[in-house]
Amino acid sequence: MSQALLKPIDLNGLELKNRVVMAPMTRSRADNEGNVPNELMVTYYTQRAGAGLIISEGSQISKQAVGYINTPGIYSQEQVEGWKKVTDAVHAEGGKIFLQLWHVGRMSHPDFHNGELPVAPSAINPNDKSYTPEGFKDTVTPRELTVPEIKQIVQDFKNAAENAIAAGFDGVEVHASNGYLFHQFFVTTANTRTDEYGGSKENRTKLLFEVLDAIKAVVPIEKVGVRLNPSLHNGFGITVNEDTIPTYDYIIEKLNNYKLAYLHLSEPFSDVSDVPHAESDIAKRYRPIFKGNLIINAGFTQETGNKVIEEGDADMVAFGVPFIANPDLPERFAQNVDLQKPDQNTFYSPGAKGYIDYPSLVEAEA
Numbered sequence: 001m002s003q004a005l006l007k008p009i010d011l012n013g014l015e016l017k018n019r020v021v022m023a024p025m026t027r028s029r030a031d032n033e034g035n036v037p038n039e040l041m042v043t044y045y046t047q048r049a050g051a052g053l054i055i056s057e058g059s060q061i062s063k064q065a066v067g068y069i070n071t072p073g074i075y076s077q078e079q080v081e082g083w084k085k086v087t088d089a090v091h092a093e094g095g096k097i098f099l100q101l102w103h104v105g106r107m108s109h110p111d112f113h114n115g116e117l118p119v120a121p122s123a124i125n126p127n128d129k130s131y132t133p134e135g136f137k138d139t140v141t142p143r144e145l146t147v148p149e150i151k152q153i154v155q156d157f158k159n160a161a162e163n164a165i166a167a168g169f170d171g172v173e174v175h176a177s178n179g180y181l182f183h184q185f186f187v188t189t190a191n192t193r194t195d196e197y198g199g200s201k202e203n204r205t206k207l208l209f210e211v212l213d214a215i216k217a218v219v220p221i222e223k224v225g226v227r228l229n230p231s232l233h234n235g236f237g238i239t240v241n242e243d244t245i246p247t248y249d250y251i252i253e254k255l256n257n258y259k260l261a262y263l264h265l266s267e268p269f270s271d272v273s274d275v276p277h278a279e280s281d282i283a284k285r286y287r288p289i290f291k292g293n294l295i296i297n298a299g300f301t302q303e304t305g306n307k308v309i310e311e312g313d314a315d316m317v318a319f320g321v322p323f324i325a326n327p328d329l330p331e332r333f334a335q336n337v338d339l340q341k342p343d344q345n346t347f348y349s350p351g352a353k354g355y356i357d358y359p360s361l362v363e364a365e366a
Contacts, residue, residue: 004309005302005317005333009052011261011293012222014170016052016096016316019309020330021264023297023318024055024100024173024227028131028348029355030072030082035060037072037082042089043356047327049095052316055225055264056086058102058175061160062153064119065181066112067104068131070350074099074160080167087168098171098225098261099164101157105181106142106190107236117143121184121191121198126237128179131348139237150197150207153181158214161224171223171261174211178229178266179236182208186251188243201247208251212258225261225295228252230286231268231278240278252289262293264318269298283313302333328360337361 006018029040048054059074060066066073073079083099090097108118109130120142129136145153157174164172176182184190185207191198197206208226215224230248233240255263265282272278279285283296296308297318305317323329325342332339346354 003302003333004306006330009293009315011053012259014096014223014261017094018052018330019316020052020305020333021295021297021316021318022048022051022054022323022329023320024057024175025320025324026057026068026071026348027355028068028070029350031070031350034076034078035066035071035073036076036078037086039085040352040356041072041082042085045086045097046089046093046095047356047360048323048329049090049093050328050330051095051323052330054090054095054097055173055318056097056099056169058100059160060102060104062103062156064113064153065103065156067108067118069133069348071102074101074163074167075156080163083164083167083169091168096170098173099167099169100173100175100227101160101164102175103153103156103181105184107139107180108142109137110140111137117141119143119145119149120181121145121193124190124192124237126179126190128235128237144193147195147197154207154210154214157211158218161215162218165219165223171225172215172219173225173227173264174208174215175227176208177227177232179232179238183229183232183236183238186244186247187238187241189239189241190237201243201250204247205251205254209254216258221258221260223261224258225264226255227264227266229266229269230282231272231275231280232266233268233270233272233275233278235269240272240275242277244277245279248286249289252286256291260292262295262316263290264295264297267296267298283308287313302336324354325358327358328362331361335361
């Protein structure tokens with residue numbers, strides 16, 4: 001009996017050879033002046049082209065959007081050219097790849113902005129850590145965005161999406177998850193605005209839909225995915241309260257008006273069974289609400305990944321850490337072999353070590 005994970009799927013016209021998605025993962029290898037994708041990154045993604053779909057690491061849509069050391073961007077012509085080498089190589093191996101569009105908002109640090117404050121919906125410190133060129137530093141209280149600046153961010157996402165398609169990506173994922181800018185707007189613990197972008201859930205989610213409307217003017221909406229993490233709690237300064245899940249119910253219901261490539265949801269990153277107002281089973285809650293393709297992520301194994309698809313709670317499963325040490329992850333699933341373990345010390349360090357030196361099955365046998 002063939003595994004559910006290994007069956008093909010049609011992603012609104014894009015044929016995927018399996019349902020094993022490579023999750024977006026920051027790896028901090030674009031260690032050059034312009035944060036341009038380099039040859040190491042070409043090799044890394046090409047090695048993983050056996051995934052049904054690769055979702056690239058988050059790529060900042062502007063200089064303002066950066067918040068981690070050595071992450072690649074998608075706002076300059078040099079970055080577009082660098083990514084083009086990645087997409088060409090992945091496509092040559094029969095792979096499909098989306099680019100994740102990223103603005104970290106308040107999770108950034110003045111070290112990235114010539115001493116200027118990072119921006120956010122409201123001037124509230126997430127009281128977390130930012131990964132700067134000098135190592136981890138405490139986050140600061142950000143500066144509240146003006147409405148014209150928010151409108152500019154919408155344009156930046158639009159331009160970045162257009163750049164991604166010019167760079168040869170099969171589509172883009174809007175990173176509205178994991179405590180970054182959109183997530184900061186969604187939750188009342190991070191957004192205390194009193195204008196059109198604060199207060200009601202309609203206002204707090206407005207930025208996401210303005211960005212989707214702007215992107216769909218330049219990229220077919222069938223090539224756009226959205227990533228959300230509804231029950232993130234006590235991470236990146238985000239806490240769940242009574243407004244949180246109703247806000248996500250509203251977002252996900254409204255996303256049915258867009259013929260998205262997919263919705264990419266994360267299960268909670270921590271145990272929230274005792275957290276008031278949190279939802280412990282994200283796939284089960286949102287599968288009945290969302291009418292399109294659903295990717296689920298966070299801590300899945302081959303066994304639980306097959307199960308969540310078989311039970312009808314998701315269409316695809318995104319694997320993060322397993323893809324770091326197992327470039328040919330779908331092949332390992334197909335052969336039911338043990339997975340290699342990654343070296344956590346090299347997750348964000350520059351260079352080839354712990355990045356492109358994990359052997360495939362074929363290489364290990366040789």
